[in-house]
Amino acid sequence: MRGVNGPARATGRFRIALVRASDVAYGQLRQEIIDWVLKPGTLLGEIETAERVGVSRTPIREALTRLAAEGLVTTSGRTAIVAPLSRKHVIELFELREALETQAARLAARRRDPERFATLLAEFRRGPDPGEAVDPRRPYFLSSELDAAIDEAADSQYLRSALEDVRGQMARVRFYSRSNSERLHRATLEHMQIVEAIHSGDELFASQATAVHLRNSLANVLESLPL
């Protein structure tokens, strides 16, 4: 397999940025771990993984290193495995998440652009247009909109990158725990309360409402988690 390497290709005046093989490997493995195609504990042999993904061992190694730093892969001795995920792991994940999200909410309340959160609040309050079908994915969309707005408002680089790692883990947890429409509704209400607190610049209540939301969320996850 010669001559397939090189990170980018220039064609005329346009530059077509070919993604690096290590990025492809990282993205694919990450998605497969989140989607439980690769289950917790699965052994990630370099050679086997390289052949499966279709690149050589070098970019696989880099991808595995990155995933290990992100917490999705654990390296026990010489071998890399998909990070285990027990109830204890989930609980500890939420302990980190609580630390990060409450701080992010507090900073967001301190620095937010009120316009931005007024708009977001309107989106939360707006139901489906008349005659339009209810989009079951809308709560998830709104939730990620909120995450993005908080990240932007909090404007704290290190906090943000720590949160990104945690969200990757959360995606994996959420994929496996069954979503409950009753819980989904209540979660949306909790999100609205957080948006309101940030909008009004109430740091304390923003962090408290976030803490409450996370406790409820953890309880729901643990309840619906078949582990």
Add this chain to the structure above:
Amino acid sequence: MRGVNGPARATGRFRIALVRASDVAYGQLRQEIIDWVLKPGTLLGEIETAERVGVSRTPIREALTRLAAEGLVTTSGRTAIVAPLSRKHVIELFELREALETQAARLAARRRDPERFATLLAEFRRGPDPGEAVDPRRPYFLSSELDAAIDEAADSQYLRSALEDVRGQMARVRFYSRSNSERLHRATLEHMQIVEAIHSGDELFASQATAVHLRNSLANVLESLPL
């Protein structure tokens, strides 16, 4: 340079674990960054770094990937540089640190072994033995003892690993900001208050005392930081 590879060597019934070249590279680069031998913004070319450290590019690449995940190296496009460190970076680092340390203190107060923190408190209270010289490094030693005790008591894996990354960054900041003996004394008093709070199981006060300590610490760092 052939035949120098291989991760471990078995000799008789003892196994002498040879460290991997990537670990050596990681450790050396990390220390050099923390000690400001490699200053913020320094370009870390793979070839040059490999020759300097004395290994090939492969382990250097892994070390750089790890350092990037840890936040000590920034990768802007294709090139890796030692992570910049402005006042803004320091402030944002403390925003993350506040989130993590207050949570760790809270969890530690919840789960601590009272004996452990009673012992630690005694160590804090004990002055130098009669006739013994005052050890100027003692405050730093006590501080890291406290960190270890909190990590152990909090018993939360993800939180701990996030804290480890932050502490690496902090070591770099601390190395550059001048230590002030007046501040050092007050910091020790603040530490004692944290130990007391955790010892008595007072979660709220443990996190509050930690927050206060971090604010004071940040103020001191910013004051003595020649950036």
Add this chain to the structure above:
DNA sequence: AAGAAGCATTATGTATACATTTCGCTTCTA
């Protein structure tokens, strides 16, 4: 003289070769 174009050097990204260890299987022995 200033700017653009082209070429050479150098760096990164990837693949692969090779040394060594580890792990599993077989076989031998008590």
Add this chain to the structure above:
DNA sequence: TAGAAGCGAAATGTATACATAATGCTTCTT
């Protein structure tokens, strides 16, 4: 039959070869 020892296959760790892109310098043109 159980356990240990030895052998072989496979995997990891490292070095290096090679392809391509980026960078800087020279040169040509207007």
